[in-house]
Amino acid sequence: MAKTQPRKTSSRSAAAPGRTKSAHRTSTKAVEAAPIKKINSAPARSLDQSVQPRAGSKQARVIEMLMTHEGTTIGDIMKATDWQQHSVRGFFAGIIRKKLKLTLTSEAAQTGRIYKIIGNAASAASTGSKPGKAAA
Template sequence: MAKTQSRKAAPRSAMATKRTKSAHPSLTRTAKAAPVKKIISTPARSLDRPVRHRSGSKQALVIEMLMKPEGTTIGDIMKATDWQQHSVRGFFAGVIRKKLKLTLISKAAEAGRIYKVSGDTASTASTGSTSNNTAA
């Protein structure tokens, strides 16, 4: 028969103090670290200037579809951009409403819900055309 060797274990009192310290970090008093200030590398964008998009990009395509008087459906945008439904909805919330600050209107129709950008804010969005760059 082979002899089994027992390992020397630390005394239970030493293990109990270690567990207590790690299990209850609130009992130990430590100095709180000062909050770290984030450094912003890019300056904030001015809201006076309209946002410019690359012509032919998916973002410009969707904005162009939303600016049509008849509007568009999520299904049409999904076909045109090859995005999934949740991506289109996220684009509406994140880019159209928050970033570009456009008013998005939705109406129920027989073909599904129709989305379009309202007329007063549609003129402020730029879809990639740079009409200001005329040759002198």
């Protein structure tokens, strides 16, 4: 009787080319290891510098309208800037109150609600100084 050799069974992974790490994966590791420099063209602004809108911008026009003694309505601002009502309200909350830290008041009137910037914050916005700090 002839000796038979054990039969070799081929598994799928051995028969088909195995899934190895792709070249893409190894190259991303090399890229991740390399330091990435961020290039920022804008100069860093210190926290004590006040934020000033560009002259003639919509933001500057709205601030001028709000600093008048009479104040202004949301409708007037909408006409002057072509913004929608929710955009004007968002500008009040985000830019006027939070970013510029100005005091915005509103009063009910027959023509509608009148919005104004009042107090030292109004003069600080026009002169470029911080509110509450006197010039030495």
